[in-house]
Amino acid sequence: MMSYWVLFIGIAVVSWLxxxxxxxxxxxxxxxxxxxxxxxxxxxxxMLHDNGIYDVQVTHTPGQLTDHYNPTNxxxxxxxxxxxxxxxxxAAVAAHExxxxxxxxxxxxxxxxxxxxxPVVNFASSIMTWVLLGGILMVNTFPQLLLAGIILFAMTxxxxxxxxxxxxxxxKRALVWLSSSGITNSYNHAQAEDALRSAAxxxxxAALGSLATLVYYIMIFMGRRx
Numbered sequence: 001m002m003s004y005w006v007l008f009i010g011i012a013v014v015s016w017l018x019x020x021x022x023x024x025x026x027x028x029x030x031x032x033x034x035x036x037x038x039x040x041x042x043x044x045x046x047m048l049h050d051n052g053i054y055d056v057q058v059t060h061t062p063g064q065l066t067d068h069y070n071p072t073n074x075x076x077x078x079x080x081x082x083x084x085x086x087x088x089x090x091a092a093v094a095a096h097e098x099x100x101x102x103x104x105x106x107x108x109x110x111x112x113x114x115x116x117x118x119p120v121v122n123f124a125s126s127i128m129t130w131v132l133l134g135g136i137l138m139v140n141t142f143p144q145l146l147l148a149g150i151i152l153f154a155m156t157x158x159x160x161x162x163x164x165x166x167x168x169x170x171x172k173r174a175l176v177w178l179s180s181s182g183i184t185n186s187y188n189h190a191q192a193e194d195a196l197r198s199a200a201x202x203x204x205x206a207a208l209g210s211l212a213t214l215v216y217y218i219m220i221f222m223g224r225r226x
Contacts, residue, residue, distance in 0.1 A: 015205045029089035040082040040090035047098040069100035092192040099170030124152040160207040171196040
């Protein structure tokens with residue numbers, strides 16, 4: 001069990017470092033203009049239209065690093081620091097979110113799978129904590145409750161891992177388009193790539209953290225407590 005806690009703490013530290021690195025990259029590249037004056041909104045609209053997508057709206061959402069694509073209402077939601085900014089960071093983030101819109105339009109299989117899991121994961125997340133807590137307290141008298149909690153948590157872990165190819169593919173689509181469309185050039189394309197790579201690391205660490213926690217609950221269920 002001690003080895004688990006070493007792993008868990010290690011993942012927590014790495015997660016914090018990755019988040020700090022992403023925030024630093026966001027601040028750094030938010031100060032570097034693309035050179036063509038296009039804002040995040042402009043970049044998003046152009047990428048959508050270049051891919052033949054005209055039924056997706058581009059709007060803004062409060063907060064920082066809150067950018068996302070909503071397949072339900074077909075909206076690319078850009079944070080305030082991206083929507084009106086003409087920085088290389090804004091261009092990279094906007095193109096990445098539009099990458100999800102392109103995935104949706106092309107019926108990209110991992111995105112379809114992730115979307116199908118959303119209601120299941122939302123349900124699991126709403127009761128999972130209480131089921132796991134009760135299961136741990138009654139592991140020796142009613143182990144089935146903990147098993148139910150493990151199954152619920154496994155669904156969220158699966159969701160985290162399915163998210164990885166979705167995010168990585170969206171970044172690849174974004175970077176190819178940014179280069180081919182002339183939004184980025186030989187001087188700043190590496191910066192856009194670095195920004196999106198830093199964002200991808202957060203999903204990798206989250207997935208590994210979820211897996212480590214799942215293993216911990218399984219160890220409790222199997223009676224491997226110190």
